[in-house]
Amino acid sequence: MDIQEGKQKFIESWGKMASDWGINRTMAQVHALLLIAPEPLTADEVMEGLSISRGNANMNLRALMDWGLVHKQLKSGERKEFFYAEKDMWTVVRQIMVQRKKKELEPMLKVLDEVANVEANCPESESFCQVVKDIRMLSHKANQTLDTLIKADSHWFSNIFLRMVR
Amino acid sequence: MDIQEGKQKFIESWGKMASDWGINRTMAQVHALLLIAPEPLTADEVMEGLSISRGNANMNLRALMDWGLVHKQLKSGERKEFFYAEKDMWTVVRQIMVQRKKKELEPMLKVLDEVANVEANCPESESFCQVVKDIRMLSHKANQTLDTLIKADSHWFSNIFLRMVR
DNA sequence: CACTGTTTTCAATTTTTTTTGAAAACAAAT
DNA sequence: ATTTGTTTTCAAAAAAAATTGAAAACAGTG
Structure with a gap:
């Protein structure tokens, strides 16, 4: 080649x-x-x-x-x-995270939060409420994690990876 | 609602x-x-x-x-x-990671590795080689991280998140 | 202002992806 | 072996997404 x-x-x-x-x-x-x-x-x-x-x-x-x-x-x-x-790959990754978080994760979170208000009268629809609760928790966690990663610099980012992989 | x-x-x-x-x-x-x-x-x-x-x-x-x-x-x-x-959300996330890793990340990695063999005669095309090198490194890291996450159980996963967010 | 090289817009077209639905395949029951 | 209820397949149709290209808009220049 x-x-x-x-x-x-x-x-x-x-x-x-x-x-x-x-x-x-x-x-x-x-x-x-x-x-x-x-x-x-x-x-x-x-x-x-x-x-x-x-x-x-x-x-x-x-x-x-x-x-x-x-x-x-x-x-x-x-x-x-x-x-x-932009040639700095960490910046590239960061920008992609910023955009997709804004355009995709956040609207989903908004819906989940709205839907979760229905949870008050939950016993009626047990499995729905449970799933919403779980996904909501996971999504909020993902959101927080993204926020952290987005703020992090390249060096910090490598550390995270190392810590996970170790 | x-x-x-x-x-x-x-x-x-x-x-x-x-x-x-x-x-x-x-x-x-x-x-x-x-x-x-x-x-x-x-x-x-x-x-x-x-x-x-x-x-x-x-x-x-x-x-x-x-x-x-x-x-x-x-x-x-x-x-x-x-x-x-499958209602266990951690299993859902894991399965999605397994599939997308296999269908999307791995083929890309394969191409990057092949392309990286060209790097021997690199000075000819400085910026190309640099970009490939950077993306390759990042992708391999992402791949390792996915492997770790996929093996991890839900509890471990929460820990990772906590560690990152802290 | 009129000319020129350039970028932007967007309706029409093309390409890609998804969906339909009817026919074929399948499998349990008699 | 035939009937019956069901799932699977896949060519054709529909819908969605991407692309074109020519006209309009724009911005320097003389």
Whole structure:
């Protein structure tokens, strides 16, 4: 396998994994392309590199910026915009946690909390209340854990892992 | 909100969260329905309860059994099959980790390891090699952590959380 | 202001994923 | 071996998600 093949494989694989996790495949491929690019790229280079349309490239670049995974760079003199990916992987992981927590975990927690108010008249529906209670507890724990991880720095994060694995 | 509304909301919300995470929404709704059911349900009750077709119900029940989240029960005398969900939430989480690790993390790791063999001639493509190296390390750590969590029992798991959050 | 290179938008199209439902397969009971 | 109640399969249909591309908007420049 040469470098070119390797890059190709990496981009594909990153896209595949993302789509398994409910993230637009192309968005992840744009991300991968920028991650391994030695220099910031223009929208045209992204279109070219992945054989996608201008609209698609633009939308996914914007989405990546919303996620805080990609940034825009303006080169003085140049009219074009350049894009580069955040390369610190701990920051990447953190941003993903921030976004998914906000968009997915928190709405679920809200519903669970609302539903838990029904629990007052619980005996009527034993198993429902028990399940809600358990999931609610687990989700709140997960939420706390995420908060902690998000605040943690990379070094601290490694420690956590070590402690768990030991 | 009454119990009935509460159940409805829970099923919807569980389905929404699942589809955000790349899991078939209906599969999660079937799961939710069985989770809160006080007794095992037949395929017909699932169809009825979620207004879905027989084929759909059957496929998603099977998928849930493959994931180890739902089990089949045969009642002696009865011709029909009954289905019930695993209700221990730690087991549910564990099974989900097992499956997703196998289907998603491991293939990605395999690709990263292959791609990493290119690293020998790395200086050619500095940023690519660096990114692969970082992601590879992080993924291997995540993999180890999952292995540990999967082996852990519920009590141990709570401890981990406490240690992290503290 | 008019020109030019660029980004953004979004309705229409394409692709992917999910769902349906009827036919086939299966299995218990007679 | 046939009937009966049930589950499974899978091609076709429907629904959802992603993508295109051309027009509009935008922003420097002369």
